[in-house]
Amino acid sequence: MATASGLKVVLFLGTCREGRIGIRVANFLINQLKARGHEVDFLDAQEMNLPILTKPIHFYKDQLEAPTILQTAKAKIVAADCYVVVSGEYNHSIPPGLSNLFDYFPASIFSYKPSGIVCYSPGQYGGMRSAMQLRAFLGEMGCISVSNIFGIPKVHEAISEEGKPQNEHMEKGAGKLLVQLEWMAQAMKAQREKAGTP
Numbered sequence: 001m002a003t004a005s006g007l008k009v010v011l012f013l014g015t016c017r018e019g020r021i022g023i024r025v026a027n028f029l030i031n032q033l034k035a036r037g038h039e040v041d042f043l044d045a046q047e048m049n050l051p052i053l054t055k056p057i058h059f060y061k062d063q064l065e066a067p068t069i070l071q072t073a074k075a076k077i078v079a080a081d082c083y084v085v086v087s088g089e090y091n092h093s094i095p096p097g098l099s100n101l102f103d104y105f106p107a108s109i110f111s112y113k114p115s116g117i118v119c120y121s122p123g124q125y126g127g128m129r130s131a132m133q134l135r136a137f138l139g140e141m142g143c144i145s146v147s148n149i150f151g152i153p154k155v156h157e158a159i160s161e162e163g164k165p166q167n168e169h170m171e172k173g174a175g176k177l178l179v180q181l182e183w184m185a186q187a188m189k190a191q192r193e194k195a196g197t198p
Contacts (some may be wrong), residue, residue, distance in 0.1 A: 013044045014097040
């Protein structure tokens with residue numbers, strides 16, 4: 001359930017490459033979400049350091065036997081009202097750490113909740129090629145993305161190492177995405193409470 005002041009949001013970051021800039025983007029978004037009164041749980045593929053998938057949590061006959069890190073992450077995903085997915089672009093595609101992280105969990109626990117895509121790159125396209133693939137990926141997970149995508153070109157110039165925005169586009173762009181995400185999350189939460197899920 002949402003807190004009195006806002007929504008429960010899980011923010012995913014799946015970039016693990018050396019010298020990654022994604023952590024700047026994640027910190028910026030976490031600050032934006034908290035400033036809007038939301039509770040944020042951060043699932044960082046690099047910090048979680050999960051191996052290439054061999055056994056997802058739903059393959060355990062007793063999920064209490066699964067690693068604690070998976071049990072804790074699952075509880076956060078289940079409790080969330082919506083998701084923010086921060087993605088770089090590796091070889092014009094979704095970073096493997098991101099898809100690996102999602103694949104540890106059944107799609108059913110993401111269903112009937114919206115997601116928002118935040119993508120970035122040091123180039124001019126802002127990671128949009130990975131975002132287009134994430135649209136399909138997240139749709140199949142059951143957490144369809146809102147129509148607005150927050151793309152950040154030249155990310156190394158747009159956000160400081162501390163996650164502070166360096167131009168007005170950053171807060172404006174994040175705001176457009178989050179307004180949509182909030183509306184959809186509140187609407188879907190109300191419908192889940194009223195009618196449950198199929």
